[in-house]
Amino acid sequence: MxxxxxxxxxxxxxxxxxxxxxxxxxxxxxxxxxxxxxxxxxxxxxxxxxxxMFDISHMGKFYWHGRDARQHLRKLVPSDLMRLEPGRAQYTVLLNRHGGIIDDIIVYYQGQTETGEETGVMIVNAATRSRDKAWLLAHLEDTPVTLADISxxxxxxxxxxxxxxxxxxxxxxxxxxxxxxxxxxxxxxxxxxxxxxxxxxxxxxxxxxxxxxxxxxxxxxxxxxxxxxPCGLGARDTLRLEAALALYGQDLNDTITPIEAGLNWLVHLEGHPEFIGRDVLVAQKAEGVARKLVGLRMGGRHIARHDYPVWADGAVVGHVTSGTLSPTLGEAIALAYVPPHWGKIGQSLEVEIRGKTYPATVVKKPFYRSPHRPR
The missing domain is CATH 3.30.1360.120 (Probable tRNA modification gtpase trme; domain 1)
Structure with missing residues (x-):
C-alpha cells in the first residue's frame, strides 16, 4: 500500500x-x-x-532545437556534444560550478532541419525535472536554443x-x-x-x-x-545495481563530481575548452580525488544499505550508497565511496549493519556484464 x-x-x-x-x-x-x-x-x-517492460513515463522529457544547439548545450556538460553524429546519444551529467552533479541525463541528437536548426531530445530524472528545466532555461536564455518540456x-x-x-x-x-x-x-x-x-x-x-x-x-x-x-521499480533497482549503473540521489548528487563517481569516460577535456565546472575536473584529473565510488561484494548475504558506514583499520572511511542481494549472482553487492587507497581491487573492508560489522571486498565493476548487450 x-x-x-x-x-x-x-x-x-x-x-x-x-x-x-x-x-x-x-x-x-x-x-x-x-x-x-x-x-x-x-x-x-x-x-x-x-x-x-517498465513504465518510465515519470521521467523528464525535453525537446531541444536551435541553430548551433550542440555548441550551446555542450557548455553545460563535460561531454563534447560536437562528437555526436545524427542518430546517436551521449550519457552525461549537468554540473554546478563546483563540479558537482546536478543530474545525470541522456542527450539524443537527431540532426539538422532544412532551415539549419539542430534538434534532439534530453531525458532527465523524475525527481530533478523541475530543477533541471529551470537550470537549463536560465543558461540557455541568451542563446538561439529552445527547450520544450514534453514530459x-x-x-x-x-x-x-x-x-x-x-x-x-x-x-x-x-x-x-x-x-x-x-x-x-x-x-x-x-x-x-x-x-x-x-x-x-x-x-x-x-x-x-x-x-x-x-x-x-x-x-x-x-x-x-x-x-x-511487466516490471516494477524493485527489479529496475537490482538490475541497474548489478550493472553498476548509478542512481541519482543515492550514488550521485550535487556534491559529487563525475571523476569521483568513476564517470571519467564522459569527461572530455581535450577539445572541449569551456563548460561549467571544468576547472574542478581538471584539478581532480591532475591531483587525484579524496574519494571514489567502488564496488563491494559482501562476505555473505548481509545487505549493505544506503548510508551504512564502511570501516577499515578500526575507523569509518566511507559510506555505502546502494546495496542489494543480487538475484543473478546470489550474493550481496554494494556501491560505496571510500578514499582511493582503500578502494583498490581486492581490498578487504567492513560494513557496519545494525551495529555490527561484516566483511566486504572491493571488486571490479560492473558486478555483472550481460552477454546479450551490444558492445
Missing part, C-alpha cells in the same frame, strides 16, 4: 492499465509507481533471460532484455538490429510516431520508446498481449 502523503502523488498515463495487472505500489519521487508485479526475482530474471504529453516505455528486438520488431517499420547501442530513430509504432532509442537502465539490450499518450497506451496493451513481463 502507498503510505500517506501531505500532497497527492502523481500518476503516469498508464496507471489505470498497470493497476489491472495487480502491482504493489509505492511512492517514488512524488509519483505512485509499481514496485513489483509478479515478484522482484521473477521480473529480474525475465529481463536477464527474456524480455520485460506530460508523452509516455516512455523501457523494453529490456535479450528478447527485446524480436518482441518489438513486428511493431515497427525499421530494422532494429541495425540500430547501434545508444543509437535512436523515429519510426511508426502502434499507429503513431515513436522515438525509439537503444538505451536502458538494466545492463541488458533493449529500447526506450517515447510516444504520445494514446499510442503509448495501445503499445502497453499490445506488449502485454504478446506476453511481455
Amino acid at each position: 502507498v503510505s500517506a502523503s501531505s500532497s497527492p502523488l502523481a500518476r503516469t498515463p498508464l496507471f489505470d492499465l498497470i493497476t489491472t495487472q495487480n502491482p504493489r505500489l509505492t511512492p517514488f519521487a512524488g509519483w505512485e509507481m509499481p514496485v513489483q508485479f509478479s515478484g522482484l526475482k521473477a521480473e529480474h530474471e525475465a529481463v536477464r533471460t527474456a524480455v520485460g 506530460k504529453d508523452h509516455i516512455l516505455i523501457a523494453l529490456q532484455g535479450p528478447g527485446a528486438i524480436a518482441t518489438l520488431q513486428p511493431f515497427v517499420d525499421q530494422d532494429l538490429s541495425n540500430l547501434p547501442l545508444f543509437g535512436h530513430c523515429q519510426t511508426h509504432i502502434a499507429g503513431g510516431i515513436a522515438f525509439v532509442a537503444r538505451t536502458g537502465y538494466t545492463g541488458e539490450d533493449g529500447f526506450e520508446i517515447m510516444v504520445d499518450i494514446a499510442t503509448g497506451r495501445t503499445l502497453w496493451a499490445q506488449l502485454t498481449a504478446v506476453g511481455v513481463t
Whole structure:
C-alpha cells in the first residue's frame, strides 16, 4: 500500500492499465509507481533471460532545437556534444560550478532541419525535472536554443532484455538490429510516431520508446498481449545495481563530481575548452580525488544499505550508497565511496549493519556484464 502523503502523488498515463495487472505500489519521487508485479526475482530474471517492460513515463522529457544547439548545450556538460553524429546519444551529467552533479541525463541528437536548426531530445530524472528545466532555461536564455518540456504529453516505455528486438520488431517499420547501442530513430509504432532509442537502465539490450499518450497506451496493451513481463521499480533497482549503473540521489548528487563517481569516460577535456565546472575536473584529473565510488561484494548475504558506514583499520572511511542481494549472482553487492587507497581491487573492508560489522571486498565493476548487450 502507498503510505500517506501531505500532497497527492502523481500518476503516469498508464496507471489505470498497470493497476489491472495487480502491482504493489509505492511512492517514488512524488509519483505512485509499481514496485513489483509478479515478484522482484521473477521480473529480474525475465529481463536477464527474456524480455520485460517498465513504465518510465515519470521521467523528464525535453525537446531541444536551435541553430548551433550542440555548441550551446555542450557548455553545460563535460561531454563534447560536437562528437555526436545524427542518430546517436551521449550519457552525461549537468554540473554546478563546483563540479558537482546536478543530474545525470541522456542527450539524443537527431540532426539538422532544412532551415539549419539542430534538434534532439534530453531525458532527465523524475525527481530533478523541475530543477533541471529551470537550470537549463536560465543558461540557455541568451542563446538561439529552445527547450520544450514534453514530459506530460508523452509516455516512455523501457523494453529490456535479450528478447527485446524480436518482441518489438513486428511493431515497427525499421530494422532494429541495425540500430547501434545508444543509437535512436523515429519510426511508426502502434499507429503513431515513436522515438525509439537503444538505451536502458538494466545492463541488458533493449529500447526506450517515447510516444504520445494514446499510442503509448495501445503499445502497453499490445506488449502485454504478446506476453511481455511487466516490471516494477524493485527489479529496475537490482538490475541497474548489478550493472553498476548509478542512481541519482543515492550514488550521485550535487556534491559529487563525475571523476569521483568513476564517470571519467564522459569527461572530455581535450577539445572541449569551456563548460561549467571544468576547472574542478581538471584539478581532480591532475591531483587525484579524496574519494571514489567502488564496488563491494559482501562476505555473505548481509545487505549493505544506503548510508551504512564502511570501516577499515578500526575507523569509518566511507559510506555505502546502494546495496542489494543480487538475484543473478546470489550474493550481496554494494556501491560505496571510500578514499582511493582503500578502494583498490581486492581490498578487504567492513560494513557496519545494525551495529555490527561484516566483511566486504572491493571488486571490479560492473558486478555483472550481460552477454546479450551490444558492445
